[in-house]
Amino acid sequence: MIPRDKICCFTGHRDIPARLLPDLKRRLADAIELLIGQGVCCFAAGGARGFDALAAREVLKKRERYPHIKLILVLPFEGQEASWREEDRQEFWAIRRKADKVAVLASGYEPGCYFARNRRLVEESGICVSYLTRERSGTGMTVRYAKGQGLRVLNLAER
Numbered sequence: 001m002i003p004r005d006k007i008c009c010f011t012g013h014r015d016i017p018a019r020l021l022p023d024l025k026r027r028l029a030d031a032i033e034l035l036i037g038q039g040v041c042c043f044a045a046g047g048a049r050g051f052d053a054l055a056a057r058e059v060l061k062k063r064e065r066y067p068h069i070k071l072i073l074v075l076p077f078e079g080q081e082a083s084w085r086e087e088d089r090q091e092f093w094a095i096r097r098k099a100d101k102v103a104v105l106a107s108g109y110e111p112g113c114y115f116a117r118n119r120r121l122v123e124e125s126g127i128c129v130s131y132l133t134r135e136r137s138g139t140g141m142t143v144r145y146a147k148g149q150g151l152r153v154l155n156l157a158e159r
Helices: 018-037 051-065 086-098 113-123 138-148
Strands: 007-012 042-045 070-075 101-104 127-131 152-155
Touching: 007 051, 007 113, 007 138, 018 051, 018 127, 042 051, 051 070, 051 086, 051 127, 070 086, 070 113, 113 138, 127 138, 138 152
Parallel strands: 007 042, 007 127, 042 070, 070 101, 127 152
Antiparallel strands: none
């Protein structure tokens, strides 16, 4: 069993302005590198488009250099990607195939399944790396929950 303080979860918005992507990618890479240096060995993402996918791809890239780190996907339900654009579905499946573990919380969509996914990510982690620009959002709720649960929270949208 891996201690919670060695597990980092990600939460962030699905839509990231293209002009912000280069800086966000750099900040995300630096944050993951720093956490690996602090002994974090598991990184958990929710399998959504946007920040989740960005974070998962970066963990997979870091895993080439640090083969001991793990990527865990916590999916709200099987088939969450069915209505996405083809490009996003392909990226989702490429990430899913490379993940070290995939936990699927429901066989199909159920009310509250995204909330359950976010709670699980937080409850199994000690650190939360976020991209939060809108407090009134699922990401905002997840960050507030993480802080309430005593997690160290790093918001990459803040300077």
